[in-house]
Amino acid sequence: MDPITKMVVINSMKVLPSDVVIKLYGSNADVMIKETCFGIIVSGERSVVEPLLSSIRRMDPYGIFIKERGLAPGEPYRCRATRRGGARPGFHTLESEDKILPYIASALKALDKGEVPKQKQKKKKLDVEKLKQIIKEAEVSQ
Amino acid sequence: MKVFIYPSNSLILSDLVERFGHEPLAIMSEIGKRVRTQGLDSPPLNITPEEPKLGLKYAAVEVPSGVRGRMALFDPLISKADAAIIVRDPVTSFGCMGCARTNELINFLIRAKKIPLLELDYPSTEEDAKEFVFKISEFLKSLKEEEK
Secondary structure, three states: EEEEEEEEEEEEOOOOOOHHHHHHHHHOOOOOEEEEOOOOOOEEHHHHHHHHHHHHHHOOOOOOEEEEEOOOOOOOOOOOOOOOOOOOOOHHHHHHHHHOOHHHHHHHHHHHOOOOOOOOOOOOOOOOHHHHHHHHHHHHOO | OEEEEEOOOOHHHHHHHHHHOOOEOOOHHHHHHHOOOOOOOOOOOOOOOHHHHHHOOOOOOOOHHHHHHHHHHHHHHHHHOEEEEEEEEEOOOOOOOOHHHHHHHHHHHHHHOOOOOEEOOOOOOHHHHHHHHHHHHHHHHHHHHHHO
């Protein structure tokens, strides 16, 4: 017995959480599924959940992101329903990363096309000697 | 290879590491182990008196107890790590003394471990994201070559 819970975050133009849920129910696998605002949570045996979710990822490889979740859906210690609301632990990281998922999706597409991004030139910090020289010049001009 | 990620609950890093064929070492798996234990001693996380002892490996008694408690969760991850990907100054990594000091300590321990390490910044534009994903994919590919 090796139970695992995985979180599927959907940021796709083609796939909706409800489409994924229908596909998961259709698979007839022995898992617990919860549809959420960001995607779905799937809980079950590791040997069942992992192959199932790798098939789900194929629905939109650039729009579906998966990570493990410590707590099962509806866990009474962490569920907002029993804790009377508030952000659940991990929400803020998810919220901040969700904003950049479209960029990551287009970066993954570019990577698959074989695009090599240009290396950005880092701005060098101002040299102390140069700063001293600027100060001197400013003093002279005054 | 087992790749430690920081922020340790990052969706993007966890997904990319798994996508490129490695195992992400994330805090969620450690929390999962503790909440699934039968008969919780101290809900919501099963932090027993044994855990802070693990934390003592990294931090002295006078250090905030939160650091030791958190280090107890991070200990198995750091000891198992074969490589690491660290995002510098993530937006969500602020917090109380316990959180902030733990984050600093984790970053220090990972650097001191002398394992292959990739340090990045979170992307804020599409171009940055392309560089971010490209660097991660190249880093993870190089790990696969090392494995061979």
